[in-house]
Amino acid sequence: MKGQSGTHKHLNGGENSANNLQNALANFSLRAIILCAAAVALGNWMGCTFWGGWNSCRILDHMTASEDAKTTNRSAVDAFLTGPWSMIKPSRELVYTPCFDGFNCTRLDVPMDWNSTDPDGHRVSLAIAKLPAKVPVTDPRYGGLLWLQTGGPGSSGVNFVLNHGKTVQMIVDSKIDPSIPHYDPSDLPKYYDVLGMDPRGINNTTPRISCFPDMLSRYAWNLQSRAEGIIGTSESSLDNLWARANTLGERCSKMAGSSEKPEAKIAFHMNTAPFIRDIVEIIEQHGKWRQKEAERTLAGLKEYSTHIQGQKAADVTTRTKWRKGEEQLLYWGLSYGTVVGATFAAMQPHRIARAVIDGVADTPDYYRGEWLKNLQDTDAVLGRFWEYCDKAGPELCALYTAGGQGEIKQRFQRIFTSLQGNPIGVVGDGSIAPDLITYSDLLWTIRQAVYVPLQYWPMLAALLVDIESRNGTSFALLKQQELQISVPPDQCGEAPPYTPYCAIPPNKDLGETRTAILCSDRNTTYDLDRSAFAAYVAKLTDQNWILGPSVAQVRLSCVRWNLSPKWRFPGPFVGETAHPMMIVGTARDPITPIRNAYAFARRFPGSSVSAIDGEGHTVLTAPSLCMARHIRTYFQTGLLPTNGTICEASEKAFLGITKPGEIDEQELLEQLRWSARNFFA
Numbered sequence: 286m287k288g289q290s291g292t293h294k295h296l297n298g299g300e301n302s303a304n305n306l307q308n309a310l311a312n313f314s315l316r317a318i319i320l321c322a323a324a325v326a327l328g329n330w331m332g333c334t335f336w337g338g339w340n341s342c343r344i345l346d347h348m349t350a351s352e353d354a355k356t357t358n359r360s361a362v363d364a365f366l367t368g369p370w371s372m373i374k375p376s377r378e379l380v381y382t383p384c385f386d387g388f389n390c391t392r393l394d395v396p397m398d399w400n401s402t403d404p405d406g407h408r409v410s411l412a413i414a415k416l417p418a419k420v421p422v423t424d425p426r427y428g429g430l431l432w433l434q435t436g437g438p439g440s441s442g443v444n445f446v447l448n449h450g451k452t453v454q455m456i457v458d459s460k461i462d463p464s465i466p467h468y469d470p471s472d473l474p475k476y477y478d479v480l481g482m483d484p485r486g487i488n489n490t491t492p493r494i495s496c497f498p499d500m501l502s503r504y505a506w507n508l509q510s511r512a513e514g515i516i517g518t519s520e521s522s523l524d525n526l527w528a529r530a531n532t533l534g535e536r537c538s539k540m541a542g543s544s545e546k547p548e549a550k551i552a553f554h555m556n557t558a559p560f561i562r563d564i565v566e567i568i569e570q571h572g573k574w575r576q577k578e579a580e581r582t583l584a585g586l587k588e589y590s591t592h593i594q595g596q597k598a599a600d601v602t603t604r605t606k607w608r609k610g611e612e613q614l615l616y617w618g619l620s621y622g623t624v625v626g627a628t629f630a631a632m633q634p635h636r637i638a639r640a641v642i643d644g645v646a647d648t649p650d651y652y653r654g655e656w657l658k659n660l661q662d663t664d665a666v667l668g669r670f671w672e673y674c675d676k677a678g679p680e681l682c683a684l685y686t687a688g689g690q691g692e693i694k695q696r697f698q699r700i701f702t703s704l705q706g707n708p709i710g711v712v713g714d715g716s717i718a719p720d721l722i723t724y725s726d727l728l729w730t731i732r733q734a735v736y737v738p739l740q741y742w743p744m745l746a747a748l749l750v751d752i753e754s755r756n757g758t759s760f761a762l763l764k765q766q767e768l769q770i771s772v773p774p775d776q777c778g779e780a781p782p783y784t785p786y787c788a789i790p791p792n793k794d795l796g797e798t799r800t801a802i803l804c805s806d807r808n809t810t811y812d813l814d815r816s817a818f819a820a821y822v823a824k825l826t827d828q829n830w831i832l833g834p835s836v837a838q839v840r841l842s843c844v845r846w847n848l849s850p851k852w853r854f855p856g857p858f859v860g861e862t863a864h865p866m867m868i869v870g871t872a873r874d875p876i877t878p879i880r881n882a883y884a885f886a887r888r889f890p891g892s893s894v895s896a897i898d899g900e901g902h903t904v905l906t907a908p909s910l911c912m913a914r915h916i917r918t919y920f921q922t923g924l925l926p927t928n929g930t931i932c933e934a935s936e937k938a939f940l941g942i943t944k945p946g947e948i949d950e951q952e953l954l955e956q957l958r959w960s961a962r963n964f965f966a
């Protein structure tokens with residue numbers, strides 16, 4: 286569920302020189318993490334680049350696009366593409382080009398409507414980024430293509446693989462150095478490609494969905510939505526958010542239904558069923574690519590050579606041959622990616638070769654559009670915040686209070702209450718803009734914090750202490766960094782201090798993307814009226830007072846979404862998969878409680894559940910060498926850990942590395958720790 290990231294690049298070649306405060310906070314990566322679900326409702330913070338103020342906003346992408354137009358003749362729907370994407374011509378096979386320093390990119394051209402027989406029908410270009418395997422496909426140790434599926438719904442799979450592909454590859458690959466020859470065919474180490482794709486309507490995949498005329502208007506809408514405050518934080522928030530959801534839902538539905546923009550029809554084809562068909566297409570195309578790639582290599586050999594790397598050429602040909610219609614899936618799906626995994630496994634059970642299902646959203650609950658099975662463990666996560674803070678002491682936790690965790694909890698709640706109806710005005714300085722810190726802002730931040738404890742908890746403790754003394758400066762900095770707007774470098778002056786708007790490159794996210802997917806997926810017509818919705822908010826708030834109201838806003842975003850997708854898979858979401866699946870999570874996940882994992886396993890016989898005894902959303906937020914090894918074994922050998930296996934966390938928020946004396950894979954641990962501090966799904 287949800288999230289997005291901003292890369293924090295500073296001017297001056299990455300030197301963290303924005304200002305003293307920024308230096309003070311530099312240990313904390315201040316990434317925007319927005320809970321997939323909540324982001325839907327409030328609208329996302331998408332980046333618009335402001336060139337000299339609101340009136341003259343232009344979108345950086347256009348600059349790049351017009352330059353590229355000289356080399357390629359691209360259609361209007363492609364005009365905003367940046368980076369390597371603007372140079373890649375969509376094709377009907379996987380034709381890779383090098384991109385993003387170590388990756389391979391391609392744009393695969395597929396029908397918008399998989400059920401249409403019209404050869405001139407609308408098309409979609411799927412943006413794909415692949416971290417190539419450490420060995421070529423002709424090598425017997427080549428393991429295949431691992432599909433890495435992030436959450437949202439609607440998050441960029443390209444962005445995710447660019448950030449976390451290396452971590453995932455390090456986990457699933459054999460730890461044997463691939464440059465060491467190893468030809469015992471009975472015990473081959475395996476090395477994998479890791480692929481991420483932007484789903485239909487999203488980011489670098491075209492056409493993009495947009496219910497706004499331009500990015501500035503979307504940005505303004507989202508900013509105002511956030512200013513209304515989360516439901517329940519002000520007298521008017523529910524009234525206004527209700528009206529906003531109705532208005533935007535009606536706009537999106539009208540746009541897709543009219544002929545004003547032909548590409549807006551994508552809204553009818555963004556639900557999970559056609560997405561599964563896209564995955565099938567890509568794994569089939571991968572089979573074709575693998576065969577061609579091997580043929581190309583073999584053709585390059587000397588005529589008389591019948592062996593390559595110790596194998597008979599004929600064996601290479603057999604092994605790499607495209608098994609048309611039978612190519613299998615290797616998968617790791619997080620959060621909403623678990624819904625994608627369940628849907629794939631129900632639709633194509635014979636294709637599952639490996640599947641790690643991580644941070645389980647309850648599939649039936651998701652398809653009912655109810656969001657009632659998310660908050661069962663959120664209180665337990667908060668409980669650990671107080672407990673670990675108490676254990677860690679004042680050096681490591683700024684909120685530490687003598688007298689035990691009960692005292693810390695009470696202080697936490699006092700600080701919270703102190704903001705109610707009593708926002709802090711931040712005057713700002715040369716690099717921090719004047720701002721207001723509200724009760725709703727704090728709710729948002731705590732919501733982010735429970736998702737990714739290692740990244741946020743020490744910072745959150747410090748922010749709370751500042752708020753206690755009515756000092757909102759550090760909070761304003763965090764807030765401004767997350768807004769994801771930026772001014773062009775030439776307006777940022779020659780020397781520091783720079784404002785956060787100078788430090789963060791634009792990161793475009795389209796709020797409607799999530800809505801388009803999850804509202805089309807739900808199989809019930811929404812009949813909630815205002816009073817029924819208010820009762821629903823009360824129910825979720827009762828489940829958890831911090832996350833409840835914002836999760837309710839997910840359902841709210843669908844209230845006027847009147848689009849029926851062209852093709853939907855009705856379920857049931859059960860099946861006998863070709864190979865059993867590995868269901869994982871943390872024991873305390875604030876948005877996908879571990880009980881969902883057991884429920885998932887019951888629907889897919891043979892699958893087994895294992896959990897990390899830690900906190901956070903998905904196993905990538907809680908470094909655990911034990912879990913990493915289980916996942917590696919599963920990919921290397923197919924063996925699953927015993928159902929109910931509990932792994933120790935190698936690091937915990939506030940407390941640090943749990944057993945420093947027992948770390949045997951230092952490099953892997955460092956990589957896991959990096960991902961746990963830079964996570965978004």
Ligand SMILES: *[C@@H]1O[C@H](CO)[C@@H](O)[C@H](O)[C@H]1NC(C)=O
Binds near residue numbers: 358
């Ligand atoms: C470029 O696009 C225009 C407008 O779609 C079209 O008329 C023209 O033939 C295209 N040129 C090339 C070289 O494809």
Ligand SMILES: *[C@@H]1O[C@H](CO)[C@@H](O)[C@H](O)[C@H]1NC(C)=O
Binds near residue numbers: 381387389390417
């Ligand atoms: C794929 O990426 C690797 C690593 O950057 C690069 O060496 C190779 O040329 C790329 N291949 C293609 C076809 O893009």
Ligand SMILES: *[C@@H]1O[C@H](CO)[C@@H](O)[C@H](O)[C@H]1NC(C)=O
Binds near residue numbers: 399
């Ligand atoms: C659409 O195509 C898929 C296969 O691509 C098929 O399973 C499904 O039944 C089709 N749906 C309709 C409505 O024809």
Ligand SMILES: *[C@@H]1O[C@H](CO)[C@@H](O)[C@H](O)[C@H]1NC(C)=O
Binds near residue numbers: 648808858
């Ligand atoms: C919606 O999907 C859920 C989960 O698969 C199922 O239990 C329910 O019966 C479905 N409802 C309708 C109206 O199809």
Ligand SMILES: *[C@@H]1O[C@H](CO)[C@@H](O)[C@H](O)[C@H]1NC(C)=O
Binds near residue numbers: 306751756
């Ligand atoms: C407010 O907090 C910031 C960051 O923690 C600190 O640098 C600053 O000195 C504080 N201001 C006052 C008036 O205490």
Ligand SMILES: *[C@@H]1O[C@H](CO)[C@@H](O)[C@H](O)[C@H]1NC(C)=O
Binds near residue numbers: 444488489792793795
């Ligand atoms: C879209 O993809 C680009 C890489 O092409 C990435 O840098 C950017 O962060 C992505 N945007 C979002 C909103 O994820």
Ligand SMILES: *[C@@H]1O[C@H](CO)[C@@H](O)[C@H](O)[C@H]1NC(C)=O
Binds near residue numbers: 886891892894929
């Ligand atoms: C796995 O363990 C859970 C909880 O202990 C149990 O409910 C479930 O039936 C087990 N599943 C299998 C396949 O053994």
